[in-house]
Amino acid sequence: MNNKKLLVGIVAAGLAVSLAGCAGGGGRGADSGSGSDSGDNAGALVGVAMPTKVSERWIKDGDAVKSALEDKGYKVDLEYADNKIPQQVQQVSNMITKGAKVLIVASIDGGSLSDQLDSAAKAGIEVISYDRLLTGNENVDYYVSFDNYKVGVDQATSLLTGLGLADADGKKVDGAEKKTIEVFAGSPDDNNANFFFGGAMDTLKPYLEDGSLTIGSGQDQFTQAATLQWDPATAKARMQNLIASTYSGGTKLDGVLSPYDGISIGIISALEGAGYASDALPVVTGQDAEAASVKSIIAGQQYSTIYKDTRQLADQSVVMADDILNGKTPETNDDKTYDNGEKVVPTYLFQPTIVTKDNYKEVLVDSGYYTEADLK
Ligand code: BGC
Numbered sequence: 001m002n003n004k005k006l007l008v009g010i011v012a013a014g015l016a017v018s019l020a021g022c023a024g025g026g027g028r029g030a031d032s033g034s035g036s037d038s039g040d041n042a043g044a045l046v047g048v049a050m051p052t053k054v055s056e057r058w059i060k061d062g063d064a065v066k067s068a069l070e071d072k073g074y075k076v077d078l079e080y081a082d083n084k085i086p087q088q089v090q091q092v093s094n095m096i097t098k099g100a101k102v103l104i105v106a107s108i109d110g111g112s113l114s115d116q117l118d119s120a121a122k123a124g125i126e127v128i129s130y131d132r133l134l135t136g137n138e139n140v141d142y143y144v145s146f147d148n149y150k151v152g153v154d155q156a157t158s159l160l161t162g163l164g165l166a167d168a169d170g171k172k173v174d175g176a177e178k179k180t181i182e183v184f185a186g187s188p189d190d191n192n193a194n195f196f197f198g199g200a201m202d203t204l205k206p207y208l209e210d211g212s213l214t215i216g217s218g219q220d221q222f223t224q225a226a227t228l229q230w231d232p233a234t235a236k237a238r239m240q241n242l243i244a245s246t247y248s249g250g251t252k253l254d255g256v257l258s259p260y261d262g263i264s265i266g267i268i269s270a271l272e273g274a275g276y277a278s279d280a281l282p283v284v285t286g287q288d289a290e291a292a293s294v295k296s297i298i299a300g301q302q303y304s305t306i307y308k309d310t311r312q313l314a315d316q317s318v319v320m321a322d323d324i325l326n327g328k329t330p331e332t333n334d335d336k337t338y339d340n341g342e343k344v345v346p347t348y349l350f351q352p353t354i355v356t357k358d359n360y361k362e363v364l365v366d367s368g369y370y371t372e373a374d375l376k
Pocket residue numbers: 055057131132186190192193230259260261287288308
């Protein structure tokens with residue numbers, strides 16, 4: 001080999017080594033010892049922080065993540081924080097102290113764990129943001145979620161379909177009767193809430209602009225529609241106020257955009273309390289395909305929900321954690337959408353599905369997400 005070839009070879013090898021150093025997320029794995037040598041981390045502890053058990057989806061998420069990690073031989077510290085931010089801060093701090101090697105975090109307030117993210121980075125612990133983006137800190141290695149903008153588009157599309165303003169493919173129906181709606185949004189400290197509302201409002205915009213759709217109260221801003229901590233009781237109280245202020249004089253309410261099944265239940269409860277018959281409710285949307293809401297859909301009360309297969313999300317977060325712990329770079333499929341204010345976080349996204357009375361069996365039962373008995 002001549003000298004020139006040898007030099008090229010050395011430079012190429014050096015490049016390969018430095019690229020390998022970058023693998024495993026932000027280049028921290030190599031010098032921290034967190035998984036750059038495969039085999040090191042067999043049986044390692046993984047911390048899994050979930051927001052609350054009030055909503056059934058997070059219980060499914062937590063259970064699925066835990067069992068998939070255990071199947072791979074890891075130890076798991078799974079904690080729920082009862083929707084209390086200080087409790088979650090404490091839980092994540094404890095996971096770091098206990099020597100977790102990877103953290104999988106579904107936050108309550110995406111911006112509240114910055115000190116913990118800094119400590120994790122110092123200790124060489126990699127962090128996977130689960131479903132909800134951790135914001136305002138560069139020490140977030142990966143994000144796994146659903147296409148949250150598309151969730152909002154789907155919510156609005158099902159609202160339009162239920163109102164007869166669009167067909168099943170989301171195409172505008174010409175000459176349809178004008179409709180009046182109200183819109184609700186999720187929690188302002190959850191990055192997803194903006195994506196859901198943004199996707200939904202972009203989809204409703206042409207209908208609002210040409211007058212085929214009106215928001216009766218005029219409350220069309222995120223800040224007006226938001227529901228702190230996704231709380232059903234807060235949504236119920238807002239719906240009661242809207243009924244009193246806007247719909248007590250005979251104006252007909254035809255539909256309500258709701259971003260989450262728990263909020264939908266609050267909205268429906270306010271409507272029934274105000275005298276709406278349960279077989280003649282406005283079209284109400286939702287999200288998460290929670291059993292109570294699927295039952296409500298089957299009974300003809302809630303109109304739709306958005307199904308997000310939490311098994312997919314859980315499995316992918318575990319694949320990512322396992323890759324990290326084996327010194328591999330996890331696969332991502334969206335490296336541009338999720339800017340957390342400090343960095344664009346490499347993301348793996350799944351696709352949501354609209355569920356109504358027409359397809360719940362095929363989507364939820366045939367896939368094994370629920371048994372028929374779960375929905376009785
Ligand atoms: C999740 C939704 C859920 C909501 C309330 C969001 O971050 O993406 O699936 O409905 O939180 O728990």
